[in-house]
Amino acid sequence: MILHPGLKRKWIDYFLTPAHARRAFASFKELYDEEYAHIDVPAAQPPSESHKRPLLVPPTFYDAPEDPDNKDEIAEYLKEPFLPVDDVQA
Numbered sequence: 559m560i561l562h563p564g565l566k567r568k569w570i571d572y573f574l575t576p577a578h579a580r581r582a583f584a585s586f587k588e589l590y591d592e593e594y595a596h597i598d599v600p601a602a603q604p605p606s607e608s609h610k611r612p613l614l615v616p617p618t619f620y621d622a623p624e625d626p627d628n629k630d631e632i633a634e635y636l637k638e639p640f641l642p643v644d645d646v647q648a
Contacts, residue, residue, distance in 0.1 A: 560586045560636075564643035567636050568619065590632060 559565050560583070570579045620640040 562643075563638075564620075564641060565615070566638075566640060568640055569615065572615075572619065587632060595631065 559569050560567055562569075567579075567583060570582050574582065620642055
């Protein structure tokens with residue numbers, strides 16, 4: 559869920575208890591530090607104009623676009639806007 563550009567941490571915070579969300583994020587951060595921190599990842603692409611809102615999330619789930627300025631890769635990624643995607647389960 560966290561690596562999905564249309565969901566990120568917000569789905570976990572939105573649907574799980576705070577304690578479960580903290581454990582899920584801590585597990586992700588540990589996995590990321592071990593497996594992904596050394597990989598260069600291109601910036602996320604904006605969604606196409608023809609996207610449809612997925613049925614998995616409510617219409618108020620996504621944020622308006624904003625420019626993050628935090629250099630911590632995880633914090634920077636999680637601060638990026640929630641953008642609708644064509645297939646949430648992909």
